[in-house]
Amino acid sequence: MSERLAYRKIALHVVTLVCVAAMVTPIVWMVSISLHTPEYAFSFSLRRGVTVSSYAATFKQSSLFFLNSLIVASCSTAITMFLGVSAGYGLSRFRFTGKSLTTYLVLLLRMFPPVLLVIGFFQIGNLVGLFDTLVSLFILNSLFTLPFVIWMMVAYFNSIPVEIDEAGLVDGCTRVGVLFRLVLPVSVPSVVAVVVYSFLLSWNEFMFAVTFIQSNGKKLVTVALSEIMGEWWTNYPQLLAMAVMICVPIMILFVAVQRYLIAGLAASAVKG
């Protein structure tokens, strides 16, 4: 009987390995190509043609784009967190007229095609002078990310006992004070996870960026990559070095906070 069990254990581990390999291989491949010279780009040799020069070259050429993306993602995240934490607290702790209306509004926003938002915003943005500015992206990314942040913050706040709030109120704290000095410090890991997720969504964003930014100096890194993809380009290591630089830092951040993030996503899914 234990022999059968050992068999099944091994089989299961092999199956798991295969699944993981299927998911991870493209990423590993991407890193491998980026670390080789163009001639050896698609080989897997560990010694010949290994170089980091592609990264240096890419960094020299596109550091401005990375900076732009960083600015957009940071500011969008800041806006979203401010609005989302506040709204999440309100939805978690209070009953008020218009509460379900708010909930439906958030849901509606999530389900709305971004394409339509872009079309609608385009004309208005032009009138208000927001075309070809990073600010337009702050707004659009925030809109896109807000539903997720609100839902996750509601779920997190729901899991924090109201007794903490009440203790603070009894001691003479205002509601806002309770939020900032009692509830938030308790949920720091979760808030950090939501910040990372929100940052990820804005960093990865493409459609808003490609529509609203015209000038080269404000271009974002996702758009830059897509443009290089479109050209006749033979220097694949450099292309993929840029891809790695776009992806890997955020991946590392993500893995660091995954426990809280998954818990929050699961909680908001169950609640919904």
Place this chain on the structure above:
Amino acid sequence: MGSMIGRRRHPQKRTSKPSASAQGVRFVLPAVAFIFICAIIPIGNVVKLALTSTDFTTGNTVWVGVTHFVQVARAVEFWSAAWHTVRYVVLSVFLHLFLGLLFAIVLNSELLARVAKAGARSLMMLPWTTTLVVSALLWRLLLNPQFSIFRTVVNGLGMTWDRSLLTMVGSAFLGIVIANVWNFTPFYMLMILAQLQSIPRELYEAADIDGAGQLRKLLSITLPQLEELIWFLGIFDVVGTFIQFDLVWLMTNGGPLGSTEVLATLSYRRAFESFDINLGSSIGIMMVLGMAAWTGAMWLVYQRRRRT
């Protein structure tokens, strides 16, 4: 208070009812105002665009009612894009949930070492964090025999592969689905896994005592516990995939001969490439109406099932 902070509460259980207070409005107001100004107004603008026409020379905007919608409904490209979108959604959502369930069951198994579980979970999450731009790039390379590592496998099986899958009418669609599935399945796997982990062991142990086999346990215990979550995930996935733009645009840009054009890309194309913003708006509104109808139908079905 320290002991309370340390305790992990199940996110669903509330400790007391929310207090009725208008203060809630204050907290919610910034977000609502933001959404109103920055989303509702543009949406109103889109509705206006769909129902009017603007003469470029005179700048006059004229109410044309449903003219644009009729024009859209008459266009073959709209219906083919709609069909492609539906195909894309059905196939992607099915694979997301099916593979997600499969992977989650594997990762939830007790026979798996804890290190293997944690490591596998972290690693399998990575595709989800990958930018769609990068994912499109990677899969364009992977589906092209000139570069792909799969070429050795295919040649080993004795088949010939000389053109990128994305350049052929039938397979381009599948190529995009593969990229989509690679990117998003991890999310669904993680959601299902989280739910699986909350199923009490006692249920399985009781079934073991009654002599139930693996399949029986799966069908009678696991799946019913997952049913509600999978419904919820499915509905959200349908909406999310329906409105998706990036992958299609970047991998095939509508595909060989328009065979991968979906409604989102068509709407965008008509608005910004054909400079017919009214038409693009109309296509978009029809997308929204379609989704609203579908969501409404699902809601009714859900309510019906809850009553039985």
